[in-house]
Amino acid sequence: MSDGDESSPHNVSQIGTLVEIVDFETLEDGLLGITVYGKQRIRVKRVWSEKDGLRVGEIEHLPNWQTAEFVEDTKHVSQQLRHVYSQFPQVKNLYEQCFFDDATWVSQRWLELLPINQTKFDLLVSQESCSATLDFLSEAIDSKPLARD
Incomplete structure (x- = not known):
């Protein structure tokens, strides 16, 4: 999942969700609150950190889980x-x-x-x-x- 020479964080799950940011706000504690909508299941193929610490990745789209009934x-x-x-x-x-x-x-x-x-x-x-x-x-x-x- 990561390249040898690049500064690669290893605490990133291999499977994730591509999201759309639908809203954001500054919270009382000064942190940024972000509301997202999950759109597509993805696999993280490769991830690395830019010089400024920003994480960047290469992904592939996966089929979303289909609606299922309980037994x-x-x-x-x-x-x-x-x-x-x-x-x-x-x-x-x-x-x-x-x-x-x-x-x-x-x-x-x-x-x-x-x-x-x-x-x-x-x-x-x-x-x-x-x-x-x-x-x-x-x-x-x-x-x-x-x-x-």
Whole structure:
């Protein structure tokens, strides 16, 4: 993913999302707040740092995960996300609409929230569908119940 001679950051996931910036603002703490809309799944082929520290990369487009239905034994993954969103409405409010009946959407939201190491994250998001992620989430939630509604 990185070139040998270039100053290459190694903490960049191999899979990501091409986004459109839809809004930005200066936050109270002086940081820049950016609102983005995810458009296309991508693979980072190469990444390097410019002399000024700006990261630059070469990407290839990947097919987006398609909408998927839950099977009966994975519906709790969606129920638990609803529970998390009820406890943390500021997270839920990041989305204009929630699609709790779409296994792909729910899987992607969990991947945004959970502290998964980069290797596992890359393995899950590099798959052609959300199936492996949903299996991982289902097992993780079954082994450590968060809450039952």
